[in-house]
Amino acid sequence: MPNERLRDALLRNGLDLDQVAKAIGVDPKTVERWITTGRTPYPRHRHAIAAMVRETENYLWPDAVAPERVAEIGGSEVVKVYPHRHSVPQDLWSRLLEQAAEHIEVLMYSGMFLTDNPTLIRTLRPKAQAGAKVRILVGDPASREVARRSEEEGIGKTTLAAKVRNALAFYRPLDGEPGVEIRCHRTTLYNSIYRFDDEMLVNTHVYGFMAAHAPVLHLRRLSGGDLFETYSESFDSVWNTASPPRW
Template identity: 45%
Template sequence: MSNERLRAAIASAGLTLEEVGDRVEVDAKTVERWISTGRVPHATNRFAVATLVGKCTEFLWPSTLSEARTRSVSEAEFVMIYPSRGAVPSSTWAALLADAHESIDILAFAASFLVDTVPDFIDTIAGCARSGVRVRLLFGDPASDAVRLRGEEEGIGDSLAGRCVLTWRYLRPLIATSGVQARTHRSTLYTSIFRFDDDLFANTHVYGSAANQSPVIHLHRIAGGRMFSDYLEGFERTWERAVEAGPDHVV
C-alpha cells in the first residue's frame, strides 16, 4: 500500500524526491519506494525525513506505533475542554496569537468573535505574518449551500451568511499582507479549528446550536498522538478544496 501521507508531506514542503534523498543521504529511488510500496525506513531515516517535512514520524508511518501506545499518547494530547466557545477567555486567544512562531490555521464559517473580542486581532495577525509565521485563514462562502443550511439549522436564517460577509470585510487588509493566505470554502463544517503552532482548539458543531454555545477541546500536539493530527488533516482537506481569496476578493 502506498504512503500517501509521505507523498503529500513532501509535496507540501515544496521538495522533490531527489532533494529529500540528498538531505537524508539515500537514493531518490529509495524515497520513491518508501512512497509507492509503503516501505518503512530505518528509524534514523524516519526522523530525518519527518524533520525535513515538518511532520512527526508516527503521522508519516503510523504502523510504527502500537495501538496501546497510540491511545496513551493521544490521551496525553488532551489539555482541557470548555463547555462552550464563549467560556474560552479572550485573553487565551490573545496569548495563543502572541506565542505563535510557526503556524496559525483558522477554519470556520465566520468566527467574527475573534475580531470582536481579541484586541487588535487584524493588526496582530498581520504582525505575525510579517515576522515569518505562516497564516492560513479559511472562512465560509456566504453564498454556499453549507452556510445556508447551517444558518437554518441554528435557527438564524441568513444571519450566518451575513457574518461571513462581515468576516471577509474584516479580512480585506490582511489578504494583501505577505505571509497571509486566505481561502473561501463551501464545505460542510463539523468542527471549527483554531491552530496556533502545537496548540489546537476544536470547536464542535452541535446540531441546532450556535458554535459559540458548543464545546471546545484544547489539544497540544505530542509526537505519536492522533487527535491533533486528525483535526489538522481535516483542515488540510478543506484547504485543498477551497478557493483562493485574492487582494480584490469581494463577497
C-alpha cells in the same frame, strides 16, 4: 513505495541526505532508502527525524506505530476540554496567537468573536511578514451550507451570511499580504478549527446550538499521535476545495 511525506518534509526544511545522515548517525544511502523504498527507520531514528522536520512520527510513517499506542498518545494530545467556547479563557487565545510563529490556520463560518479583537489584524500582518503561514477559511455567504447552518442555530436563514460578510470585511485589509491567504468554503462544518503552530482549539458544532455554546477541545500535537493530525488534515481538505472571496 516511496515515502513522499518524508521527502517533502526534508525539502521544506532545507535538509539533504548527508545532513540527516550525519545528525542521526547513519549512512546517507540508508536515508535515501527510507525515502525511495519506503523502509521504516528504527524508533530512535524516527523520533530524531520527526523532531528535525517538525512533523509527527505518525504523519511521516503512518503504519509504524501500533494502533494501541496511537490511541494512547491521542488521549495525551487532549490538553483540556471546555464545555462551551465562551468558557475558553481569553488569555489562552491571546497566548496561542502571540506565540505562533509558523502556522496560524482558522476554519469557521464567520468567527465574529475573533473580530472583537481590534488588534488582530495588526498582530497577523507582522507574523506573516516574519514567515508565519496564515490561512483563513470562512464560509461562502452565498452558499446553502451557510444558510442551513444559520437556520440550525435558530437565528434565521440570512443572519449567519450577514455575519460572514462582516467577517470578510474585517479580514479584507490582509488580502494580498505576503504570507496570508483567505478563502471561502462551501462545506458542512462539523468543527471550527483554530490552529496555532502545534496547538489547536477545535470548536465542535452541535445541532441547535450556536458555536459559542458548543464544546471546545484544546489539543497539543505529539509525535506518534494522530488526533491533532486528523483535524489538520481535515483543514487541508476544506482548504483544497475553497475559493478566493468575491470581494
